[in-house]
Amino acid sequence: MSVSMLRAVLLFPLFCLALLSAPFSARAAMEIQVIGGAANKIAVAIVPFQAVPGQPSPALTQIAGDDLNRSGQFRLVDVGGAPQPVVPAQVDYGVWRGKGADALVVGQVTAQPGGRLEIRFYLLDVLKQTQLAAYSYTITAGQWRATAHQIADLIYAKLTGIPGAFSSRIAYVQKQGRRYELRVADADGQNPRTVVRSNESVISPMFSPDGNQIVYVSFEDKKPVVYVQSLRDGQRRKIAAFKGSNSAPAWTPDGRRLAVVLTRDGASQIYMINADGGGLARLTRGSNIDTEPVFSPDGQTLYFTSDRGGSPQIYRMAASGGEAKRVTFNGSYNVSPAISPDGRYLAYISRDGGRFSVTLQELASGQTRVLTDTARDESPSFAPNGQAVLYATVQGEQGILGTVSLDGKTRARLSESGVDAREPVWGP
Secondary structure (H helix, E strand, O other): OOHHHHHHHHHHHHHHHHHOOOOOOOOOOOEEEEEEOOOOOEEEEEOOOEOOOOOOOOOHHHHHHHHHHHHOOEEEOOOOOOOOOOOHHHOOHHHHHHOOOOEEEEEEEEEOHHHOEEEEEEEEEOOOOEEEEEEEEEEOHHHHHHHHHHHHHHHHHHHHOOOOOOOOEEEEEEEEOOEEEEEEEEOOOOOOEEEEEEOOOEEEEEEOOOOOEEEEEEOOOOOOEEEEEEOOOOOEEEEEOOOOOEEEEEEOOOOOEEEEEEOOOOOOEEEEEEOOOOOOEEOOOOOOOEEEEEEOOOOOEEEEEEOOOOOOEEEEEEOOOOOOEEOOOOOOOEEEEEEOOOOOEEEEEEEEOOEEEEEEEEOOOOOEEEOOOOOEOEEEEEOOOOOEEEEEEEEOOEEEEEEEEOOOOEEEEEEOOOOOEEEEEEOO
16 A cells, blocks of 8 residues: 555545535434443432422433433333332332332432522432432532433442543534534533534544643644634634644643644654643654554553554554554554553554444453444544443444443444534543
């Protein structure tokens, strides 16, 4: 394969947005379809909280229940035909044990002065007939969905021992006609808001480690330029606008610097740059294509895609530079590395025949497994708790987002009718 052809192959995921033109509604949110699940799901009964007139909808318990169901780790028990307790003292454990529940959630919403709402809820162990947790929140109506996600996070953490990720956010790109929009939404695709609009391509978003900024590449200057934008006030600044292409930005874990891919010196190579745009330093050298950098959680190692061995593969090197060592060996095409928050796993896109799929590799052993059953996957990104991977794929010629658990058994697809969504990333 020639260098020009290889460059086109490596950069195809970056430019595919230019081919998408389906219209979308600016106010619509994504629908979720969940497929599969863990072999032994935790059975949870969530009693609708006692409500107050005029409270927001959908109900807190519906939002939290949808979160838990999407994880594939839980089975929601039908609460119909049973008493509807509000506090633990009202619970008849025999009833819920008869329904097959392992855990029970009860609670209530009460009105407070100034239009605020107080939320109280309890998580109970049905088998042991004990209280696992009790929480109280006083919120505004605007905090309704965020509170529901927090409730789901607490239930998930108490019952699995792993932090939940339902309160986190995702970013992705949509296109309407000739206009691109970079959106930030809740992890379930709801509450989307547009943070960038452009008549030129917008690609490669990535949240800063603290979640307050987002870096991305825009073609508004008729070439790829790296911007950092505040998610609080919308202010932005150019970080890399050198001669040639500026692409594939990746934050260091401390948020002080970024790795970027530049062609200012001819070949596509990786550089380090300060978050204010200063302190440029070159990391990789050669006539090969080095791209798609990403850091290990401790910031000591840089993973990236390179054709230096003759085909696109994933390599790693010290974040300070030095010798690069190949990481992927199965197949002739492995790109787009993502590292799990605990540093144990590498997710990437592998090609098998004509299929491009999300693949997971345990870094210590080198063992791999394909996680998805789709054929045009791209842009893998781990959840903050490391229990799932977000990615983009194509279904019926429409770009959609998907999540998949690390065992590949639980898949959720997030889609909006008539909308193409690409370039996803999972953030804090």
